[in-house]
Amino acid sequence: MRKFVQRVLDKLPKLDREQIYSLVSQLARENEQLETVLDSLTHGVIVLDKQDRIILYNKTAERLLPVVGSDVDEKLVWSVVGDEEVAEFIKKSLDNDDRVEDKDFTLGAGGVARTISLSISSLVQHGEIQGTVVLVEDVTDRRAREARLRRAENLASLTTLAAGVAHEIKNPLGSIGIHIQLIQRALKAPARLDRKTVRHYLDIVSEEVDRLNRIVVDFLFAVRPMDARLEDGDLNKVIGDLLEFVHFELSEAHVTVVTRFDEGIPTLQFDEKFLKQAFLNIVNNAVAAMAEGGTLTVSTRRKGDVVEIDIADTGIGISEENMTKIFEPYFTTKDFGSGLGLTVVYKIVKEHGGEISLRSKEGEGTTFTVSLPIPQKELRLLGWKDKRHGV
Numbered sequence: 001m002r003k004f005v006q007r008v009l010d011k012l013p014k015l016d017r018e019q020i021y022s023l024v025s026q027l028a029r030e031n032e033q034l035e036t037v038l039d040s041l042t043h044g045v046i047v048l049d050k051q052d053r054i055i056l057y058n059k060t061a062e063r064l065l066p067v068v069g070s071d072v073d074e075k076l077v078w079s080v081v082g083d084e085e086v087a088e089f090i091k092k093s094l095d096n097d098d099r100v101e102d103k104d105f106t107l108g109a110g111g112v113a114r115t116i117s118l119s120i121s122s123l124v125q126h127g128e129i130q131g132t133v134v135l136v137e138d139v140t141d142r143r144a145r146e147a148r149l150r151r152a153e154n155l156a157s158l159t160t161l162a163a164g165v166a167h168e169i170k171n172p173l174g175s176i177g178i179h180i181q182l183i184q185r186a187l188k189a190p191a192r193l194d195r196k197t198v199r200h201y202l203d204i205v206s207e208e209v210d211r212l213n214r215i216v217v218d219f220l221f222a223v224r225p226m227d228a229r230l231e232d233g234d235l236n237k238v239i240g241d242l243l244e245f246v247h248f249e250l251s252e253a254h255v256t257v258v259t260r261f262d263e264g265i266p267t268l269q270f271d272e273k274f275l276k277q278a279f280l281n282i283v284n285n286a287v288a289a290m291a292e293g294g295t296l297t298v299s300t301r302r303k304g305d306v307v308e309i310d311i312a313d314t315g316i317g318i319s320e321e322n323m324t325k326i327f328e329p330y331f332t333t334k335d336f337g338s339g340l341g342l343t344v345v346y347k348i349v350k351e352h353g354g355e356i357s358l359r360s361k362e363g364e365g366t367t368f369t370v371s372l373p374i375p376q377k378e379l380r381l382l383g384w385k386d387k388r389h390g391v
C-alpha cells in the first residue's frame with residue numbers, strides 16, 4: 001500500500017466528512033488513471049486471486065482473448081475464456097502450478113487467424129504468492145517475420161547443401177561415365193573380350209553407385225526436418241551406454257576413456273536415438289584425430305539453467321582457419337570423410353534447443369562442449385533444493 005494512503009488511513013478516525021470525501025475522490029481518480037494505463041497497454045493483463053478467480057481483466061486482454069458472458073469479475077478464469085484450447089491449457093497450468101513463457105495459440109476469431117502468446121507467472125507480494133498474472137500478447141506479425149527469416153535461412157543453407165551435393169556427385173558420375181565407355185568399347189570387339197577386365201569395370205560402376213546412394217541418403221538426413229521426440233531421460237546413462245557401445249573400437253585405437261559425470265544433473269528432455277548419434281559423431285572425430293592413440297575425456301556438469309557435456313581429445317587439433325568451417329556441410333579434411341558428421345551434430349543439438357562450441361589447439365587436442373537446456377519443471381525443483389541447501 002502506498003505510504004500516503006497508509007498515513008491517511010491511520011488518521012481516518014480524526015477526519016471530518018469533507019476530508020474523507022476528498023480523499024475517496026482522489027483515490028477514485030488515481031484508480032481510474034491506473035485503469036486507463038492498464039487498458040492502453042499492448043499486452044493483455046489478467047490478474048487472478050489464489051483461487052484462480054479474475055480480479056482484473058484489461059481491455060487488451062478482452063480484445064485478444066474473447067470471453068463468454070459480459071461480466072467476468074470474480075469468475076474462474078478458464079470458465080470464461082472463449083477458446084476451448086486456451087481455457088484448457090490455462091486450467092492445466094494453474095492446476096500444476098506451472099510457470100509458462102510464451103506459449104503460442106492460433107485463434108480464428110472473425111475469419112482472420114491471429115497468433116497470441118500466453119505467459120503465466122505468480123503474483124508475489126511481500127514475498128508471498130497472492131495469485132497469478134496471465135499476460136496475453138498478439139504475436140501474429142512477429143511470428144510471421146520470424147518464419148520468413150527462418151525460410152530465408154533454410155534456403156541459404158539449402159543452397160550451400162545443394163552446391164555441396166552437386167560437387168560430391170560430380171566425381172562418381174564422371175567415373176561411372178568413363179567405365180561405361182570402357183565397357184562399351186570392350187563389347188565392340190567380342191573376339192578380344194576380356195571378361196575379367198569388364199567385371200572389374202562393372203565393380204567400379206557398382207561402387208560408385210553405392211557412393212552416390214550414400215550422398216543422397218546423407219543429404220536427405222541433413223535437410224529433412226527431424227521428427228525428434230523429446231522424452232525425459234538420464235543423460236549420464238545415455239553417454240555411458242554410448243561409450244560402452246564403442247568400447248572395443250576405442251581400445252583398438254589405443255584410446256583411454258576418462259569419464260567425469262556429475263551425478264547430480266537433472267533429468268533432461270531429449271530424443272535418445274538422435275542424441276546418441278550426435279555424440280557418436282563427435283567421438284568418432286575425436287578417435288580419428290588421435291591416430292596414435294590418446295585420451296578421451298567425457299564430462300557432464302550443470303551450469304545455471306543448462307547441462308554441459310564436454311568431449312575432449314588429445315588429438316591433432318583444428319587450425320584456426322578450419323574452426324569456422326567444420327560445421328559446414330561437406331567440409332572434410334579426410335580422404336574418405338563425407339563432411340556431414342558435424343553438420344548433423346549441429347542440427348541435432350539445435351533441435352534440442354541446445355548450443356555447441358569448441359576449443360582447440362593444434363598438436364594438443366580439441367574439446368567440444370554441447371549444452372542442453374534444463375526443463376522448466378526441473379529448474380523449479382533445483383531452485384527449491386538450492387534454497388534449502390543455501391546455494
Ligand SMILES: Nc1ncnc2c1ncn2[C@@H]1O[C@H](COP(=O)(O)OP(=O)(O)OP(=O)(O)O)[C@@H](O)[C@H]1O
Pocket residue numbers: 281285286289313315316317318326327331332333334336337338339340341342343366
Ligand atoms: N576432434 C577433432 N579433432 C580434429 N579435427 C576435427 C575434430 N572434429 C572434427 N574435425 C575436423 O572437422 C572436419 C569435419 O568433421 P565432420 O565430422 O563434419 O566430417 P568428417 O569427420 O570429415 O566426415 P564424416 O564425419 O562424414 O565421416 C573433419 O574432417 C576434421 O578436419
Ligand SMILES: [Mg+2]
Pocket residue numbers: 281284285337341342
Ligand atoms: Mg566426422
